[in-house]
Amino acid sequence: MPERHSVLESHLQAGGRDGVDGARSLRLAELRGWHLCQLAAFAGTDDALRAQLQALAIPALPQDSLMFIADGESRFCRLAPGRYLWAATTDTAMQRVMRELDPAAGCVTLLSAARLRLVVEGAAARELLSRGIALDLHPAVFAVGQFAQTGLHHIPVLLERVGEQRYALYVPTTWAVSVWEWLIDAALPFGYDIGIETASGL
Amino acid sequence: MLIIHCPNCGERHYTEFRYGGDANRKRPAHGSGGLAEWHDHVFVFDNPKGAHREYWQHVLGCRDWLVLERDTATNTPGVVRLARDEVAQR
Numbered sequence: 001m002p003e004r005h006s007v008l009e010s011h012l013q014a015g016g017r018d019g020v021d022g023a024r025s026l027r028l029a030e031l032r033g034w035h036l037c038q039l040a041a042f043a044g045t046d047d048a049l050r051a052q053l054q055a056l057a058i059p060a061l062p063q064d065s066l067m068f069i070a071d072g073e074s075r076f077c078r079l080a081p082g083r084y085l086w087a088a089t090t091d092t093a094m095q096r097v098m099r100e101l102d103p104a105a106g107c108v109t110l111l112s113a114a115r116l117r118l119v120v121e122g123a124a125a126r127e128l129l130s131r132g133i134a135l136d137l138h139p140a141v142f143a144v145g146q147f148a149q150t151g152l153h154h155i156p157v158l159l160e161r162v163g164e165q166r167y168a169l170y171v172p173t174t175w176a177v178s179v180w181e182w183l184i185d186a187a188l189p190f191g192y193d194i195g196i197e198t199a200s201g202l
Numbered sequence: 203m204l205i206i207h208c209p210n211c212g213e214r215h216y217t218e219f220r221y222g223g224d225a226n227r228k229r230p231a232h233g234s235g236g237l238a239e240w241h242d243h244v245f246v247f248d249n250p251k252g253a254h255r256e257y258w259q260h261v262l263g264c265r266d267w268l269v270l271e272r273d274t275a276t277n278t279p280g281v282v283r284l285a286r287d288e289v290a291q292r
Binding site for chain 2: 079
């Protein structure tokens with residue numbers, strides 16, 4: 001298995017900056033040490049896919065497209081009818097499903113190298129994201145655990161509210177530098193620190 | 203401002219979508235029709251004022267294709283369905 005290198009490596013060494021009031025009310029970080037895959041059914045095989053995953057001891061897939069469902073070291077969300085995202089701290093179960101899933105029921109696409117997971121955290125996190133994402137991020141509308149597939153800087157991203165003041169962005173690897181640079185520019189007035197996190201739990 | 207209600211993702215700004223053409227037009231079957239028929243299908247479009255059924259794709263969201271009813275005069279959106287559901291009912 002090739003070692004994963006971050007496209008943000010040099011950008012993460014740049015360090016943070018104070019905001020206009022001298023404070024740093026944001027923390028921007030890359031989250032490492034996690035795996036991702038997409039599970040997709042074919043037309044009319046969603047039930048068969050669910051049954052096969054259940055037989056492989058994979059937790060039940062979500063029925064709606066609003067919330068991440070967490071189960072131990074795994075998290076699932078429903079991207080569209082018959083299409084699911086599966087994030088986990090290890091890829092052992094993903095590899096097993098890839099080997100054992102009946103290809104007539106659906107397919108597994110490993111995306112671990114295709115996405116970066118960025119963390120935006122702090123008192124100004126919501127305001128920062130609201131400057132680039134056309135969604136109402138008020139906690140009454142976009143609650144903790146909820147996710148949305150949307151666009152940031154014209155780039156498709158998946159946004160998840162992980163905590164009251166903590167968000168995760170799943171960004172296509174090839175566009176990660178562009179998104180990061182947008183985040184840094186937008187964070188300048190607020191002040192920010194930069195970090196690297198390792199996923200101990202998702 | 204046009205807000206489209208995606209059946210999968212909820213209400214979203216139209217800039218998350220890509221317009222995909224008139225949903226009432228039927229593509230000629232492969233291997234059928236003359237050059238004039240194909241020319242008209244590819245290049246000649248109606249420009250209706252009022253109610254219109256059209257394809258949109260949620261490119262920055264779930265990437266599903268939708269069939270949206272929209273008033274072209276007022277930009278008011280109406281019923282929206284997944285294109286896959288429309289096809290399944292044909």
